[in-house]
Amino acid sequence: MTDVVQDRKAGRPRLTDVAEIAGVSMKTVSNVINGYQHVAPRTRERVLAAVEEVGYRPNLSARNLARGRSGVIALVVPQLEMPYFSALAGRVIERAEARGWFVLIHETGGVLAAERAALEGSFPQRIDGLIVSARRLSVDDLQVRKDHTPLVLLGEHGYGEAAHHVAIDNVAAARTAVDHLLGLGCRRVAMIGGDPDDTGDPRMRGYVEALEHAGIGVDRNLMRRITTNSGEEGERATRDLLAQAAEPPDGVFAVTDWVALGAIRALHLAGLHVPGDVAVVGFDDIPYGRAVTPSLTTISPDRTAIAELALGMLEAQLSGGTLADPVDQNVPFHLVVRESTAGIGSAPGESQEPVA
Amino acid sequence: MTDVVQDRKAGRPRLTDVAEIAGVSMKTVSNVINGYQHVAPRTRERVLAAVEEVGYRPNLSARNLARGRSGVIALVVPQLEMPYFSALAGRVIERAEARGWFVLIHETGGVLAAERAALEGSFPQRIDGLIVSARRLSVDDLQVRKDHTPLVLLGEHGYGEAAHHVAIDNVAAARTAVDHLLGLGCRRVAMIGGDPDDTGDPRMRGYVEALEHAGIGVDRNLMRRITTNSGEEGERATRDLLAQAAEPPDGVFAVTDWVALGAIRALHLAGLHVPGDVAVVGFDDIPYGRAVTPSLTTISPDRTAIAELALGMLEAQLSGGTLADPVDQNVPFHLVVRESTAGIGSAPGESQEPVA
DNA sequence: CTGAAAGCGCTTACAG
DNA sequence: CTGAAAGCGCTTACAG
Structure with missing residues (x-):
C-alpha cells in the first residue's frame, strides 16, 4: 500500500492522467493506444501528445487482467545453455517484446515427461501461448493433448496435421x-547421427538424396547412430566408424555442430587432419564453431525468422480464434563455409564472433 | 450452491471459489496462500484442501495490480548467446520462479549506452528489480543514477559502496x-587479457599474487591486453606474444574460456602442443570447454549461488524498504582440471556434457 | 483470528 | 466518433 501511495506521489502516469490532459475519456485514450480505427485524427494527435508529455506506459498487469490474459508466453527448450537455444531465445524475446509479451523460458532437459507436462500447461502461472522445441514429443502426444493454449512447435521434426x-x-x-562435401571432391562421405532405418529423419534423407543425385551409393558402414546430440557421442560414433571401416571417410556430415566437434576430436586422435584428410560439416551454426580450430563449416538457420513466424502464428491463434488447420512453415537457412572444409586460414571474412 | 460452483467450472478457479468451498472469506484464503502467520491450523488445512481440490493458481496480473508491482525483474546481460550468460540466465529464471517472478532478459551487446539505459529503467514495462551483468558500467554511472528500482550487479568488477x-x-x-599452472611446474606463465597497468583488475592481481608468492618475478612481456573477451582477440594476443617473446611461455592463464580457446588456436598454429609444451587455463566453465580438443581446464563459478543470492538481495530491498548499505557478496568457485593442463585422455571423469 | 469492502489501472460492451 | 460505468481477480487497511 505504501508502495502504491509513493507511486502516486512519484506520479507514475495512468490512463486517466493522459485522458485528463488530452481532454478526452479513458476509452478514447485506450482506443488510440491500442491502435483502433475510427479515432478522429485530431483527437489522436492530442492523445499522443499527452502520452508523450507525461511519459505514459500502460500497466500491463491491469491490461492483462482486464483482457483476461496473462501477457506471458512460454518458450520451452531442452536446455537454455545450449547455444542454439539461447540464440533462439534471444530472438524470441526480442520479437515478443514488440508485442508486449513476456517470455517465460522453461527447460525440459529433453526429457519426454517434462515435454508432455509443458504441453498440458503445467506452469506456475497462466500462459497465453506456447512455443515448444521438443526432442522426444510424438504426434501421439499432441493428439491426446487436453489443454487448448495456442501452440507452435519448432525443431527438426514436423508433426503433420497435429500441430x-x-x-x-x-x-x-x-x-x-x-x-x-561432394563438390569438394569427397567420395566417401560419412554421416554421424543419422539413423539409416528411420526414413522419417529429414537430415538423413537429405544425405541420401545428395549421394544418390551424385550417383554415389549409400554405404551403411559410413553411417553411425548416436543416442544424444553431444560431443561425446559424436566422438564415440566417429571412433567406432574409424575402427570398423575398411578405409576412412574423406568427408563427414554431422547432424549438429556439437556432434561435429566430437567427430573432429576423434579424427584428430586417429591422426587424421581436418580438412586435409577429412572435411567436416556441422549443423546449427553455434558460436563455438567460430572459435575452435579448425573453425566449423555449418548450416545456419535463420533464427530471427523462426522467432517472428512462431510468434505470428501464436498471435493468429489468439486473435483469429479460428482453429485453422495446422500449418507447417519453412524459414531460410544458408551454408557457412569455414576451415573444417575449406582449410586453415581460408575464411578470413568469417568474423562475426559474439562481443563478449 | 453446488450449481454456482459448477457454473464457475467454465473458467479458471478464482480466490472466491476457494473461499466458498472452504467456507471462509477471501481474506483468509489470501492469508493462507501468502503464508501469513496467525491462521488457525484447522482453517489453513481446509483452505489448502480447497486449493488442491479446484487446482487453484493465483492470477498474477491481479495480484500484481493489487500490490502495485509488476512481478517482473529484468536480467541484463551483454549477450544471451554467450554460454556463460545463458547458463546464468537459466539459474536466475529457476530461482525467480520460486518467488513468483518473471525474468525479462535484456541484451546490451556490452555497449555502455545500453547498460546505462537499463540502469534508468528504460524497459517497455515497469519492473520490480534489476540484475545487471555489466561490462562497461563504472561507479560514476551508478552514482548519478536517478531511478530507484532495486538493483544488484554481477560480474568481475565490484562497485564499492555504489551498489x-x-x-x-x-x-x-x-x-x-x-x-x-605453477604446481604443474610451469615457470613462464603468460596472462592473456590482463592489463598490467590496471591495478583494479582482480584477475590480474590474482595472477601477480600467485607469481610473487612462488618467488617468480612478473614479466611484462608475458602479459597481453585484449580489447574484447573473444576467441579472436585471444588468438591475436597470443600470436603477438609468441612473435615477440624471446622464449615461449610454458603456461597460459586466459581471462575467459573464449580467450583461452583462441590462445590454444594460436599455440597450435605456432606448432606448440597443449598441454605438452604449454598448459592452458581458462575462466568461466562454458560448455564448449568440455567439447573441444584439448578440453579446457577452467575456473567454474557457482552460478546457482550467484542467482539465489542476487534474487535474495533484490527481495530484501523490495520488502525491507531500508536502503541498507550496499553489500558485496562472494560465492564459491572451483578449479576444473581437464586436458589443457592434464593431458589428452587424462580426465575421463569429466563428462557432464549438456544433454542435447 | 476473520470478514466486508474499497481499490489497483486497465478494457469493453452498451449507449449516445 | 466518444463517454460513463461495470468488471477483471487479487490485496489490504479497517473493523470486529
Whole structure:
C-alpha cells in the first residue's frame, strides 16, 4: 500500500492522467493506444501528445487482467545453455517484446515427461501461448493433448496435421551440406547421427538424396547412430566408424555442430587432419564453431525468422480464434563455409564472433 | 450452491471459489496462500484442501495490480548467446520462479549506452528489480543514477559502496588458476587479457599474487591486453606474444574460456602442443570447454549461488524498504582440471556434457 | 483470528 | 466518433 501511495506521489502516469490532459475519456485514450480505427485524427494527435508529455506506459498487469490474459508466453527448450537455444531465445524475446509479451523460458532437459507436462500447461502461472522445441514429443502426444493454449512447435521434426510447426527445410539443408562435401571432391562421405532405418529423419534423407543425385551409393558402414546430440557421442560414433571401416571417410556430415566437434576430436586422435584428410560439416551454426580450430563449416538457420513466424502464428491463434488447420512453415537457412572444409586460414571474412 | 460452483467450472478457479468451498472469506484464503502467520491450523488445512481440490493458481496480473508491482525483474546481460550468460540466465529464471517472478532478459551487446539505459529503467514495462551483468558500467554511472528500482550487479568488477554486488572472489580464483599452472611446474606463465597497468583488475592481481608468492618475478612481456573477451582477440594476443617473446611461455592463464580457446588456436598454429609444451587455463566453465580438443581446464563459478543470492538481495530491498548499505557478496568457485593442463585422455571423469 | 469492502489501472460492451 | 460505468481477480487497511 505504501508502495502504491509513493507511486502516486512519484506520479507514475495512468490512463486517466493522459485522458485528463488530452481532454478526452479513458476509452478514447485506450482506443488510440491500442491502435483502433475510427479515432478522429485530431483527437489522436492530442492523445499522443499527452502520452508523450507525461511519459505514459500502460500497466500491463491491469491490461492483462482486464483482457483476461496473462501477457506471458512460454518458450520451452531442452536446455537454455545450449547455444542454439539461447540464440533462439534471444530472438524470441526480442520479437515478443514488440508485442508486449513476456517470455517465460522453461527447460525440459529433453526429457519426454517434462515435454508432455509443458504441453498440458503445467506452469506456475497462466500462459497465453506456447512455443515448444521438443526432442522426444510424438504426434501421439499432441493428439491426446487436453489443454487448448495456442501452440507452435519448432525443431527438426514436423508433426503433420497435429500441430503448427516452424523450421528450416531440413532435407534441403542436409542435402546442401552434403553437396558441399561432394563438390569438394569427397567420395566417401560419412554421416554421424543419422539413423539409416528411420526414413522419417529429414537430415538423413537429405544425405541420401545428395549421394544418390551424385550417383554415389549409400554405404551403411559410413553411417553411425548416436543416442544424444553431444560431443561425446559424436566422438564415440566417429571412433567406432574409424575402427570398423575398411578405409576412412574423406568427408563427414554431422547432424549438429556439437556432434561435429566430437567427430573432429576423434579424427584428430586417429591422426587424421581436418580438412586435409577429412572435411567436416556441422549443423546449427553455434558460436563455438567460430572459435575452435579448425573453425566449423555449418548450416545456419535463420533464427530471427523462426522467432517472428512462431510468434505470428501464436498471435493468429489468439486473435483469429479460428482453429485453422495446422500449418507447417519453412524459414531460410544458408551454408557457412569455414576451415573444417575449406582449410586453415581460408575464411578470413568469417568474423562475426559474439562481443563478449 | 453446488450449481454456482459448477457454473464457475467454465473458467479458471478464482480466490472466491476457494473461499466458498472452504467456507471462509477471501481474506483468509489470501492469508493462507501468502503464508501469513496467525491462521488457525484447522482453517489453513481446509483452505489448502480447497486449493488442491479446484487446482487453484493465483492470477498474477491481479495480484500484481493489487500490490502495485509488476512481478517482473529484468536480467541484463551483454549477450544471451554467450554460454556463460545463458547458463546464468537459466539459474536466475529457476530461482525467480520460486518467488513468483518473471525474468525479462535484456541484451546490451556490452555497449555502455545500453547498460546505462537499463540502469534508468528504460524497459517497455515497469519492473520490480534489476540484475545487471555489466561490462562497461563504472561507479560514476551508478552514482548519478536517478531511478530507484532495486538493483544488484554481477560480474568481475565490484562497485564499492555504489551498489549491491554478487560475484566470486576473482582475485582468489585467478590465483587458484595460476597456482595450478605453477604446481604443474610451469615457470613462464603468460596472462592473456590482463592489463598490467590496471591495478583494479582482480584477475590480474590474482595472477601477480600467485607469481610473487612462488618467488617468480612478473614479466611484462608475458602479459597481453585484449580489447574484447573473444576467441579472436585471444588468438591475436597470443600470436603477438609468441612473435615477440624471446622464449615461449610454458603456461597460459586466459581471462575467459573464449580467450583461452583462441590462445590454444594460436599455440597450435605456432606448432606448440597443449598441454605438452604449454598448459592452458581458462575462466568461466562454458560448455564448449568440455567439447573441444584439448578440453579446457577452467575456473567454474557457482552460478546457482550467484542467482539465489542476487534474487535474495533484490527481495530484501523490495520488502525491507531500508536502503541498507550496499553489500558485496562472494560465492564459491572451483578449479576444473581437464586436458589443457592434464593431458589428452587424462580426465575421463569429466563428462557432464549438456544433454542435447 | 476473520470478514466486508474499497481499490489497483486497465478494457469493453452498451449507449449516445 | 466518444463517454460513463461495470468488471477483471487479487490485496489490504479497517473493523470486529
